[in-house]
Amino acid sequence: MTDRYAVFGNPIGHSLSPRIHALFAAQCGEDLSYEAILAPLDDFAGALRGFIATGGRGANVTVPFKEQAYRLADVRTPRAEAAGAVNTLSFGGDGIVGDNTDGAGLVRDLTVNLGVDPGGRRILLLGAGGAARGVVLPLLEQKPAALFIANRTADKARQLAARFAAQGRIQGGGFELLDARAFDLVINATSAGLTGAVLPAPTFAADALAYEMVYGRMTPFLRQAQAACARTVDGLGMLVEQAAEAFLLWRGVRPQTAPVLAALRAIRQA
Ligand code: ATR
Secondary structure (H helix, E strand, O other), X not given: OOEEEEEEEOOOOOOOHHHHHHHHHHHHOOOEEEEEEEOOOOOHHHHHHHHHHOOXXXXXXXXXXXXXXXXXXXXXXXXXXXXXXXXXXXXXXXXXXXXXXXXXXXXXXXXXHOOOOOOOOEEEEEOOOHHXXXXXXXXXXXXXXXXXXXXXXXXXXXXXXXXXXXXXXXXXXXHXXXXXXXXXXXXXXXXXXXXXXXXXXXXXXXXXXXXXXXXXXXXXXXXXXXXXXOEEEEOHHHHHHHHHHHHHHHHOXXXXXXXXXXXXXXXXXX
């Protein structure tokens, strides 16, 4: 029988995850289906239970349910604990197992796809919401020279940095952190790009990379970076890599991401 997987979100109509997992399954010869499920804003738990009751084997979770998925999980991996959010669920003998593959996906996109080693670099992470929280520990594990977290609400960034103070050189604060230093890697984990809101511009070091987690649109952040002659990239690679990590978890085989990423970029440009 075909194994069922799904991504839960609200909204979910534009999710690329069904297409990504269909390409992975075809490539790896895995017999599975993967659908997008619009969960009601007030009953994510009910939608998930319904899916499990009808034979669901695993699920991805996206906005705005990642924190709820964290709370619903019977067992959580260390990286899910660190992120305080869950984007990948597996259903089996241990109950609902919650994991978070977002940070691993970002690091893999940086190191493997983009050839950027965060080790020894000055990193600026913009934002202190769910998207930022998921990547702090995986970034620190790459041993950057320092990780600065700057957020509109400075206290949130300070608290986030404090949680990981034992894991590396990290500092949180408001956008004043952008003053008086240049960054090798700037990651925009705010949702400002979705509304077109403009963030204060950081100073980019020579050969800096500007990484916009939002994908598929020219955001003010990317425009600022291009104006400063920094290399720019959007979050499509992170999306595909977090999906590959989930696929590996569920099926025990790591799919090749390069052809999938190339196919998605080609569709977008068509
Ligand atoms: P997500 O899960 O996508 O991170 P979130 O938890 O709501 O969503 O966090 C959104 C992030 O984008 C926050 O860091 C938010 O800053 P605040 O903590 O000050 O709210 C940031 N953000 C959203 N819109 C912004 C804007 N117009 N300017 C600056 N930061 C913005």
